Amino acid sequence: MSSQRANQLIEAGLWLRLSGDAQGARRLFERALELDPANTRAREYLAAAEGAPSRGAATPFERPPDLEPSPGRLAPASNQDLPVAPALEGDWGAWAEGQGGPREPGGQAPSGPMVLEEGAPADVLELLARDVVSDVEAPVFATSGDTDEYGVPEGNTQEFGLPAAESELDLLLRGAEDLLELDDHSGAVDLLFKAKELAPADGRVEALRVRSERMLMMRLESRLGDLGRVPGVRLPPDDIIWLNLDHRAGFVLAQIDGLVSYEDLFSLSGMTRLDTARILVQLLDEGVISTD
Amino acid sequence: MAEPEPLIGIDLGTTNSIVATIQDGQPVVIKNRTGQALTPSVVAMAKNGKRLVGGIAKRQAITNPQETVYASKRLIGRKYSSHEVQDALRALPYEVVAGQHDDLRICMGGKELSVPEVSAMILQELKADAEAHFGRPVTKAVITVPAYFNDAQRQATKDAGRIAGLDVLRIINEPTAAALAYGFGRTVNGRVAVLDLGGGTFDVSVLEISQGVFDVVGTGGDTFLGGEDWDNRVIEWLVFGFAKEHGIDLRKDRMALQRLKDAAEKAKVELSSVREAALNLPFICTPPGGGAALHLQATLGRDKLDDLTSDLAERVVGITTEVLGEAGVRASELKEVILVGGMSRMPKIVEAVRGYFRREPCKGVHPDEVVALGAAIQAHALVQPEHELLLLDVTPQSLGVAIAGGSVRRLIPKNTTVPTSATEVFATSKDFQRVVKIMVLQGEHDVAHQNELLGEFVLTGLREAPRGQAEIDVTFDINAEGIVSVHAKDRETGLRQSITVTASSGLTEEELLRIMDEQREYLLAARASDELKSRRVELDSLARDVVDALTRARLLPGGGGLAPDVMPRAEQVLEHARAVRAGEDVAALGRASELLAASLAQLKGAAGSGPGR
Numbered sequence: 077m078s079s080q081r082a083n084q085l086i087e088a089g090l091w092l093r094l095s096g097d098a099q100g101a102r103r104l105f106e107r108a109l110e111l112d113p114a115n116t117r118a119r120e121y122l123a124a125a126e127g128a129p130s131r132g133a134a135t136p137f138e139r140p141p142d143l144e145p146s147p148g149r150l151a152p153a154s155n156q157d158l159p160v161a162p163a164l165e166g167d168w169g170a171w172a173e174g175q176g177g178p179r180e181p182g183g184q185a186p187s188g189p190m191v192l193e194e195g196a197p198a199d200v201l202e203l204l205a206r207d208v209v210s211d212v213e214a215p216v217f218a219t220s221g222d223t224d225e226y227g228v229p230e231g232n233t234q235e236f237g238l239p240a241a242e243s244e245l246d247l248l249l250r251g252a253e254d255l256l257e258l259d260d261h262s263g264a265v266d267l268l269f270k271a272k273e274l275a276p277a278d279g280r281v282e283a284l285r286v287r288s289e290r291m292l293m294m295r296l297e298s299r300l301g302d303l304g305r306v307p308g309v310r311l312p313p314d315d316i317i318w319l320n321l322d323h324r325a326g327f328v329l330a331q332i333d334g335l336v337s338y339e340d341l342f343s344l345s346g347m348t349r350l351d352t353a354r355i356l357v358q359l360l361d362e363g364v365i366s367t368d
Numbered sequence: 369m370a371e372p373e374p375l376i377g378i379d380l381g382t383t384n385s386i387v388a389t390i391q392d393g394q395p396v397v398i399k400n401r402t403g404q405a406l407t408p409s410v411v412a413m414a415k416n417g418k419r420l421v422g423g424i425a426k427r428q429a430i431t432n433p434q435e436t437v438y439a440s441k442r443l444i445g446r447k448y449s450s451h452e453v454q455d456a457l458r459a460l461p462y463e464v465v466a467g468q469h470d471d472l473r474i475c476m477g478g479k480e481l482s483v484p485e486v487s488a489m490i491l492q493e494l495k496a497d498a499e500a501h502f503g504r505p506v507t508k509a510v511i512t513v514p515a516y517f518n519d520a521q522r523q524a525t526k527d528a529g530r531i532a533g534l535d536v537l538r539i540i541n542e543p544t545a546a547a548l549a550y551g552f553g554r555t556v557n558g559r560v561a562v563l564d565l566g567g568g569t570f571d572v573s574v575l576e577i578s579q580g581v582f583d584v585v586g587t588g589g590d591t592f593l594g595g596e597d598w599d600n601r602v603i604e605w606l607v608f609g610f611a612k613e614h615g616i617d618l619r620k621d622r623m624a625l626q627r628l629k630d631a632a633e634k635a636k637v638e639l640s641s642v643r644e645a646a647l648n649l650p651f652i653c654t655p656p657g658g659g660a661a662l663h664l665q666a667t668l669g670r671d672k673l674d675d676l677t678s679d680l681a682e683r684v685v686g687i688t689t690e691v692l693g694e695a696g697v698r699a700s701e702l703k704e705v706i707l708v709g710g711m712s713r714m715p716k717i718v719e720a721v722r723g724y725f726r727r728e729p730c731k732g733v734h735p736d737e738v739v740a741l742g743a744a745i746q747a748h749a750l751v752q753p754e755h756e757l758l759l760l761d762v763t764p765q766s767l768g769v770a771i772a773g774g775s776v777r778r779l780i781p782k783n784t785t786v787p788t789s790a791t792e793v794f795a796t797s798k799d800f801q802r803v804v805k806i807m808v809l810q811g812e813h814d815v816a817h818q819n820e821l822l823g824e825f826v827l828t829g830l831r832e833a834p835r836g837q838a839e840i841d842v843t844f845d846i847n848a849e850g851i852v853s854v855h856a857k858d859r860e861t862g863l864r865q866s867i868t869v870t871a872s873s874g875l876t877e878e879e880l881l882r883i884m885d886e887q888r889e890y891l892l893a894a895r896a897s898d899e900l901k902s903r904r905v906e907l908d909s910l911a912r913d914v915v916d917a918l919t920r921a922r923l924l925p926g927g928g929g930l931a932p933d934v935m936p937r938a939e940q941v942l943e944h945a946r947a948v949r950a951g952e953d954v955a956a957l958g959r960a961s962e963l964l965a966a967s968l969a970q971l972k973g974a975a976g977s978g979p980g981r
Contacts, residue, residue, distance in 0.1 A: 326651020327623040343414035346431025
């Protein structure tokens with residue numbers, strides 16, 4: 077049982093790492109190792125994570141062949157709302173693949189042409205869901221009052237030693253709180269999205285998710301500045317094809333023609349506002365687009 | 369004296385719309401606010417609840433298909449049960465439901481909208497573009513419709529204009545407008561053919577022009593043949609090429625499909641002026657197994673495009689032959705052939721038409737603009753009666769009454785110039801008939817119920833007499849506005865009864881007024897929400913700066929020499945800003961921003977060393 081739990085935590089950790097949150101991932105790997113000290117995967121990933129503390133680093137995470145999941149098992153594909161690849165840096169763009177880093181086998185791949193089939197949960201979520209104890213009533217989690225939207229939250233989270241009886245949901249919520257405390261709203265949003273899959277009706281998840289999404293959105297928007305401004309592409313087409321973008325970023329980039337404003341792009345993208353903002357900020361940060 | 373009010377002509381198309389005006393005596397197209405002459409006739413409700421009109425709505429049409437309404441012209445003024453509507457619905461992805469009187473309602477953004485309401489959104493956009501051009505309000509317009517539009521469709525188009533806040537001076541036929549733009553009212557007496565190949569429809573009309581009167585003597589076409597068919601061939605070609613190379617069907621991904629469509633149309637347009645077009649779609653899809661996103665790169669030559677679409681060009685010629693045949697017109701007796709619509713830019717089409725008519729067709733530099741230019745010319749002529757060119761309007765379809773045996777007696781044949789009047793004497797069909805019912809019909813069919821029923825009324829109190837002896841005068845009057853009134857008079861008693869037929873677009877007057885009110889409210893709300901948005905952006909950025917400054921101040925020993933109340937106060941202000949941000953009070957947002965700015969100044973001022981961000 078505990079080894080299964082450990083494996084689930086590893087999966088969740090990988091997930092988090094893919095979305096660019098190495099710190100959160102490391103925490104989960106550590107937890108997995110605590111539960112199952114013999115777990116080689118946890119050990120390897122943790123070692124790798126510690127060896128490369130910066131997000132989006134190029135350290136490859138080779139999966140031991142015997143534990144290789146079926147291809148696509150981890151893929152957060154088929155769902156627009158999921159960030160699909162790890163970010164380069166910062167907590168904005170949690171979707172683009174690490175530059176130059178080898179891809180996780182069967183891992184982060186957004187499975188291309190099928191993105192629009194909504195609703196299919198990613199495999200990792202199913203995996204997590206299998207073991208969900210329905211004790212969502214468990215320890216009441218304070219969702220308001222203990223953090224400040226604008227300031228540093230005074231969270232009462234603990235880094236280590238979660239009680240063994242705690243459900244996945246609590247784990248995710250706690251993780252999200254941790255990340256919020258670390259100002260990693262992007263990672264928190266990802267975890268909360270997963271938590272929502274586990275317990276769609278849970279008010280705590282929703283409250284926390286709404287809050288962190290709003291916060292993240294606000295930051296992204298303020299990074300973009302006046303949304304009425306019209307961005308333009310700075311790179312010539314020949315340079316663009318050498319960028320490391322996925323098809324969703326490619327789509328957004330294709331819409332930027334020097335005529336449409338950021339606000340229009342939100343309407344055009346066909347994605348959620350949050351996803352679109354992440355992509356735009358990523359493109360802006362990488363110098364692909366600008367509003368000059 | 370004040371400047372005369374600006375006048376505009378609008379080509380409200382199935383795929384694209386254009387607005388034009390007369391400037392310094394010359395008809396000119398008014399570019400929209402993105403600098404384009406053409407505004408796609410597309411309206412959408414984006415996922416964020418924003419109403420989109422024109423190019424931007426078109427560009428999200430594939431990724432947001434249920435909430436994007438295009439080709440509403442196919443539906444305007446029609447009955448839900450009509451086969452034209454049922455045919456159109458099979459091809460449209462958005463939801464359309466039946467209204468209360470067999471009219472139709474389009475579902476968009478959680479609301480059921482009448483078709484004129486949707487068309488009005490496009491007209492409103494064009495009106496706004498014109499106002500931006502003139503720098504003052506524009507209210508008077510001439511709008512064009514296809515020659516085959518009946519009264520209900522014309523009336524619905526007029527209603528759309530009213531909803532958009534336009535005073536529609538006249539509805540005129542598209543081929544007539546095109547002929548006007550070429551100045552044919554003055555220079556040509558005789559028959560001309562107008563071939564209008566637009567984005568979604570192909571209309572062929574034969575006009576008889578004599579002394580400034582334009583009669584439509586024949587009309588036909590294919591309402592499902594247009595530029596989009598050419599685009600689709602290019603898309604197929606790209607998709608198959610990509611599938612061959614990578615084994616991926618791009619059509620399954622809406623984002624990819626949207627990009628393919630945009631690129632295909634662009635390439636097609638380019639190929640009318642150059643021989644080769646490059647298609648570059650980087651990161652078009654990510655392969656299912658993972659790995660780097662793939663690029664689509666292709667080069668399309670003009671010959672290849674002609675090759676891919678040769679059957680479509682043949683259909684254009686085939687349909688033209690058919691319509692001319694039905695109208696009993698030989699190609700050789702035509703004085704001119706006019707090519708209209710963006711697709712007639714394509715060299716292959718010009719070539720096919722030239723080959724068929726054995727003459728060079730009239731084709732301006734911008735064949736897609738001539739209809740709007742003609743409409744502008746007409747608008748100008750209407751308000752300047754001294755102007756020599758005055759287009760006379762004609763009745764698009766015949767008018768008559770139903771008579772015994774279920775057939776029709778026509779009083780005013782189609783293409784009669786208006787204003788006009790006609791009287792005919794009718795007699796009772798039964799012995800001792802005291803009541804007669806006058807049913808006013810429009811259409812060309814000999815069987816009464818195959819025509820459109822415009823209205824009916826009853827004349828009572830007839831003298832009891834054997835059939836055929838009581839006589840009734842029936843008079844049809846059509847005024848210059850196209851309003852039909854019908855009078856019936858008992859010759860013996862002088863008793864009269866009459867009806868004024870205002871073609872119904874499916875909307876009642878009350879509905880129309882309500883919609884016009886809503887539109888006004890929408891415009892106000894849209895303006896307010898823009899402001900709200902920008903205030904929030906301002907607030908967010910200030911809040912962020914305050915948080916940063918606050919964090920920095922906390923780290924400094926002794927708060928960096930800040931007065932003791934500065935930090936708690938800043939926190940308070942932040943809390944307040946957060947509360948206000950959730951609301952929609954623009955003024956409160958502004959005040960909160962001011963408070964934040966003041967706090968920021970205090971934090972920075974006292975910290976001294978802080979260079980800011």
